[in-house]
Amino acid sequence: MRAGALLFSAALGFAVLAGCARKSALVKFDPLQNAYDTEPDWNDAQRIIPLNYEEAQGKQIFYEQCVWCHADQTPAGPSNRSNVTPAPPLWNDGATLNSLSDAFLEKFTAQGGTAMGKSAMMPAYGQTLTPEEIRAVVAYARAIAVPALRATSRPGQK
Numbered sequence: 001m002r003a004g005a006l007l008f009s010a011a012l013g014f015a016v017l018a019g020c021a022r023k024s025a026l027v028k029f030d031p032l033q034n035a036y037d038t039e040p041d042w043n044d045a046q047r048i049i050p051l052n053y054e055e056a057q058g059k060q061i062f063y064e065q066c067v068w069c070h071a072d073q074t075p076a077g078p079s080n081r082s083n084v085t086p087a088p089p090l091w092n093d094g095a096t097l098n099s100l101s102d103a104f105l106e107k108f109t110a111q112g113g114t115a116m117g118k119s120a121m122m123p124a125y126g127q128t129l130t131p132e133e134i135r136a137v138v139a140y141a142r143a144i145a146v147p148a149l150r151a152t153s154r155p156g157q158k
């Protein structure tokens with residue numbers, strides 16, 4: 001009888017502990033990890049590209065700072081890209097950007113065209129954007145690249 005009760009309470013304790021373990025895992029979960037946005041493929045509006053949190057941050061920065069020169073037609077309106085010489089690469093231009101490293105794109109963004117021996121038409125953002133923001137805008141380029149840099153881009157995937 002005693003042994004049975006012990007066994008029962010042990011089993012109960014285990015069940016409670018297991019329940020707690022699951023709960024604490026849930027509490028530790030960062031809700032931002034689950035926040036995501038999307039962007040339609042610029043060449044094919046039917047294809048919706050999921051963006052993870054960092055890429056979505058980058059998208060916001062892109063539409064604030066870069067869109068006028070690095071996109072043609074956007075929901076924000078017509079761009080100025082056709083008036084810029086040399087033509088800035090489209091931010092989804094995988095054929096141009098995929099072969100360039102994150103480090104290079106981040107440095108180019110921070111230091112601007114002049115410091116990189118290129119056109120002064122490309123401003124320097126090192127004083128305007130933090131390194132994290134510059135990393136995010138590059139992550140966004142990677143996510144929307146055509147041809148794709150990687151097969152898929154889903155929330156939480158690097």
Ligand code: HEC
Nearest residue numbers: 065066069086088089105108109113118119121122123137
């Ligand atoms: C006023 C127009 C303008 C704006 C705004 C602008 N760019 Fe540029 N960008 C250029 C031009 C022009 C070039 C091409 C420079 C060259 O090739 O000499 C360029 C080139 C670049 C390159 C180098 C790409 C390569 O193929 O080597 C990167 C990276 C870049 N821009 C990132 C950005 C980011 C990120 C933003 C926003 C934070 C931004 N640019 C905003 C005009 C602009």
